[in-house]
Amino acid sequence: MEQVAVIEATGGPDVIGWRQVDLPPPGPGEVRLRHGAVGLNFIDTYHRSGLYPLALPSGLGLEAAGIVEAVGEGVDQWQAGDRAGTFSGPLGAYATARNIAVAQLVRLSDAVDDRTAAAIMLKGATAAFLVEQCARVQTGQTVLVTAAAGGVGHLLVGWLKAVGATVIGTVSTEAKALRVRAAGADHVLLSSDDVVARVREITDGQGVPVVLDGVGKATWPAALASASRRGLIVSYGNASGPVAGVDLGLLARHGSLFVTRPTLFDYAVTPSERQALADRVFAMLAQGAIRPEIGQTFALTDAAAAHRAIEAGETQGSTVLLP
Numbered sequence: 001m002e003q004v005a006v007i008e009a010t011g012g013p014d015v016i017g018w019r020q021v022d023l024p025p026p027g028p029g030e031v032r033l034r035h036g037a038v039g040l041n042f043i044d045t046y047h048r049s050g051l052y053p054l055a056l057p058s059g060l061g062l063e064a065a066g067i068v069e070a071v072g073e074g075v076d077q078w079q080a081g082d083r084a085g086t087f088s089g090p091l092g093a094y095a096t097a098r099n100i101a102v103a104q105l106v107r108l109s110d111a112v113d114d115r116t117a118a119a120i121m122l123k124g125a126t127a128a129f130l131v132e133q134c135a136r137v138q139t140g141q142t143v144l145v146t147a148a149a150g151g152v153g154h155l156l157v158g159w160l161k162a163v164g165a166t167v168i169g170t171v172s173t174e175a176k177a178l179r180v181r182a183a184g185a186d187h188v189l190l191s192s193d194d195v196v197a198r199v200r201e202i203t204d205g206q207g208v209p210v211v212l213d214g215v216g217k218a219t220w221p222a223a224l225a226s227a228s229r230r231g232l233i234v235s236y237g238n239a240s241g242p243v244a245g246v247d248l249g250l251l252a253r254h255g256s257l258f259v260t261r262p263t264l265f266d267y268a269v270t271p272s273e274r275q276a277l278a279d280r281v282f283a284m285l286a287q288g289a290i291r292p293e294i295g296q297t298f299a300l301t302d303a304a305a306a307h308r309a310i311e312a313g314e315t316q317g318s319t320v321l322l323p
Contacts, residue, residue: 003323005094005303008057010050013304013311016060016094026072026099033084033105034097036114039063040298040306040319041122041151042214042239047091048307051238059092060303061321065108065117066097075102083108085278087122088268094303096323106275109282116285119292119318120155122264124281125274126236127155127290129267131163132280134260135210135234139164142203143210144226146219147239148185149176151318155290156212157183162289168202170195170219172313179293179316191219199226207231207255217241229255236262293317 001020009015026032044061046052065085068078078084084105092098108117131137143160147153148169160167161184169185171177177188189198199208207228213219214237223233235243243261251257268274284290295316298306300323309315 002096002098003301004092004096004098005060006057007048007054007060010048010054010056013048013307015048016304016307018301021095023097023099026070026075028073029075029103030072030099030101031068031075031078031084031105032070032097032099033064033066033086034069035064035066035093035095035323037065037118038093038095038300038321038323039065039087039118039122040303040310040321042237042310045307045311046238051242054091059090059094061091061093061095062089063087063118063122064093064095064098065114065121069097072099078102078105083110083114085117085121087125087278088265088274094300094321096300103271104274105271106278108278109286111286112282115294115297115320115322116292119294119320120281120285120290121278123152123155123318124284124290125268125277126152126264127159128277128280128284129264130156130212130234130236130262131159133267134262135212135232137163137165137210140166141210142166142168142208143212144199144208144223145169145185146211146213146215146223147171147237148180148183148188149316150214150239151315152214152237154180154183154293154317157185158290159284161185162284162287168199168208176316183291195222196225203228210234212236215239216243224250224254224257227254227257230257231255232258232260234260234262294320297322
């Protein structure tokens, strides 16, 4: 019997329930993936809380790594014993095993174990598309990264340094500042500082051409005021709540700014796009540009406690759930 998380109503972490399920054989075009590790991502809390609406009841979780146990009819590109991961859905990764369509799988590098893969696939793919496809950061540009000690934030720092950018990171505590400096950030600011004044000081009054903001509502005013003329604000997360009621006139008054609210799943639509992003992540990992930095692990069935920790800002780096 497999342990599978189910939410029957949206709300706080306590809505995460567990069922014992006897999985059927994988269907046509599917494999059974035995999970060695499951990734915790902030988007999981959005699904659980209802910020991102779901049809209920629903599974939970997008990211897991493990080994193929069985293949269904018509599957010839995978076989039992192959290592595989998933980071793009459908929801249901909070499980000891699941049947999943082969189109959702990516092949794992032999150099990457399950814990590392589960810690870094989705967050790393997010960093990859944000830097290389969405913002298209150029060598020599200065980039402001909010929540730079977070799961995606610290990967962004390393990735940006690898492409030759100057990085200004914001963090909530001195302890997190140490980690972000170790990741390579050129300047680290506390969120309690006057972030805008410090950004303007660092950039000789010009502001930054790119802001990568995973916080949302709380950092939106500072993002607007920190961007340079014709700068780009990439608002990719809602850790403090979503940015709402955007006044387009503000973009003009702050220097004809550009703003986008991207999601990974518009950049990882096809199997080839997903594999290409995963390969970029594994390549950056191999060259030492990024590190998984697993700050904490929880038992899979303690997912509610993990959700409380990440929402309270008590986690550092990546969090992995262990079946």
